[in-house]
Amino acid sequence: IFSHTSPEMWFQGLFPPSVCPANANVDTFYGIMFDAGSTGTRIHIYTFVQRSPDQPLELEGEIFESVKPGLSAYVDQPEKGAETVRGLLEMAEDAVPPSHWKKTPVVLKATAGLRLLAEQKAQALLSEVREVFEESPFLVPDNSVSIMDGTYEGILAWITVNFLTGQLYGQNQQTFGILDLGGASTQITFLPHSKETLEQTPVDFLASFEMFNNTYKLYTHSYLGFGLKAARLAALGALEKEATDGHMFRSSCLPKQLEAEWHFGGVKYQYGGNREGETGFEPCYSEVLKVVQGKLHQPNEIHRRSFYAFSYYYDRAVDTDLIDYEKGGVLEVRDFERKAKEVCNNVDSYSSASPFLCMDLSYIAALLKEGFGFGDSTLLQLTKKVNNIETSWTLGATFHLLQLLGVSH
Numbered sequence: 001i002f003s004h005t006s007p008e009m010w011f012q013g014l015f016p017p018s019v020c021p022a023n024a025n026v027d028t029f030y031g032i033m034f035d036a037g038s039t040g041t042r043i044h045i046y047t048f049v050q051r052s053p054d055q056p057l058e059l060e061g062e063i064f065e066s067v068k069p070g071l072s073a074y075v076d077q078p079e080k081g082a083e084t085v086r087g088l089l090e091m092a093e094d095a096v097p098p099s100h101w102k103k104t105p106v107v108l109k110a111t112a113g114l115r116l117l118a119e120q121k122a123q124a125l126l127s128e129v130r131e132v133f134e135e136s137p138f139l140v141p142d143n144s145v146s147i148m149d150g151t152y153e154g155i156l157a158w159i160t161v162n163f164l165t166g167q168l169y170g171q172n173q174q175t176f177g178i179l180d181l182g183g184a185s186t187q188i189t190f191l192p193h194s195k196e197t198l199e200q201t202p203v204d205f206l207a208s209f210e211m212f213n214n215t216y217k218l219y220t221h222s223y224l225g226f227g228l229k230a231a232r233l234a235a236l237g238a239l240e241k242e243a244t245d246g247h248m249f250r251s252s253c254l255p256k257q258l259e260a261e262w263h264f265g266g267v268k269y270q271y272g273g274n275r276e277g278e279t280g281f282e283p284c285y286s287e288v289l290k291v292v293q294g295k296l297h298q299p300n301e302i303h304r305r306s307f308y309a310f311s312y313y314y315d316r317a318v319d320t321d322l323i324d325y326e327k328g329g330v331l332e333v334r335d336f337e338r339k340a341k342e343v344c345n346n347v348d349s350y351s352s353a354s355p356f357l358c359m360d361l362s363y364i365a366a367l368l369k370e371g372f373g374f375g376d377s378t379l380l381q382l383t384k385k386v387n388n389i390e391t392s393w394t395l396g397a398t399f400h401l402l403q404l405l406g407v408s409h
């Protein structure tokens with residue numbers, strides 16, 4: 001069982017852990033979780049304290065660092081890919097005191113970028129990372145380097161957000177759903193309240209999960225190929241074509257005169273604007289609509305649940321001043337469409353930002369409305385951090401890991 005650091009412990013941050021008066025009699029634990037995402041690799045080093053054996057572990061803080069590109073960009077240089085992990089792991093040697101190295105578990109979970117690679121190439125990358133782990137001074141549990149099932153990606157992010165917002169313990173539990181938009185896949189997860197949802201949902205969209213002495217039966221799904229960057233390729237038609245070399249993929253979502261190239265998942269793509277044809281919101285929206293229309297399950301109950309949205313939902317909302325980078329904010333689904341219109345109908349005045357801004361916003365609007373079936377006025381809480389901890393599946397995964405290792409229960 002876990003709980004938040006209590007407010008009266010505010011003074012802890014002022015002292016190094018070893019001399020902090022509050023730490024005189026407490027045990028400190030660390031957990032290292034790597035997120036090998038499609039666009040980058042990130043290390044999350046969590047610190048937990050246990051004040052006495054019969055008290056729950058408390059999450060004390062997080063150290064976070066990241067590198068780009070992700071492991072999948074090293075598809076043909078697995079050793080070089082693993083070196084990026086080694087660099088981040090060296091940071092952990094500074095963050096965790098040497099006396100704790102041997103009992104601090106280190107785990108890496110890869111998501112959609114590696115799911116999309118040929119099995120053999122993905123395994124070669126993972127086995128190089130495994131070697132880096134074995135050479136480190138940390139505890140390497142069985143199966144510590146793997147590709148995570150998409151179902152867990154959603155569940156664990158749901159655990160993180162609901163833990164950080166205090167919904168998993170105490171009275172008045174009112175859980176939030178989560179929307180995660182990665183580079184290569186996207187997840188939707190919520191706790192259904194209505195019997196209809198449970199009855200009308202295909203079984204592979206429901207998953208039971210045990211955490212903090214509770215069993216949660218969640219609606220969750222990870223859509224592979226529906227992440228923001230994968231959707232760009234789908235909208236450009238670059239996924240249907242076998243040979244991408246030398247071919248110019250054009251879209252009405254891009255600035256008319258643009259011609260450029262882009263590397264994703266180890267492949268080079270050339271793309272450009274619709275020199276002769278139409279541009280602007282209308283044609284762009286119908287392009288991105290084709291990517292999502294009729295392809296996603298639409299649970300009715302989402303109209304009555306509240307959702308937290310992060311990752312690319314957050315990043316694009318920041319890019320277009322819909323929310324503040326530090327504070328995040330609350331948006332309606334229609335705000336993304338409104339912004340998409342504004343940007344797409346004036347692409348040239350936004351060309352200093354990413355040339356994909358119009359396409360990305362249009363895709364987000366289409367995904368929310370036509371993909372998941374959200375209403376225009378559904379409220380989304382855009383959040384990057386809660387209590388200074390990243391809203392990422394990695395925290396949920398670390399809880400799960402410590403539970404498995406018997407550090408907590």
Ligand SMILES: Nc1nc2c(ncn2[C@@H]2O[C@H](COP(=O)(O)OP(=O)(O)O)[C@@H](O)[C@H]2O)c(=O)[nH]1
Nearest residue numbers: 037038039111112182183184185311312390392
């Ligand atoms: N809040 C938050 N966002 C993150 C973190 N790590 C990655 N992201 C976001 O995740 C998005 C990229 O998705 P990625 O994980 O690379 O692709 P995936 O493999 O398809 O999930 C970007 O919007 C990043 O800003 C994190 O620790 N915290």
Ligand SMILES: [Ca+2]
Nearest residue numbers: 037111182183
């Ligand atoms: Ca991710």
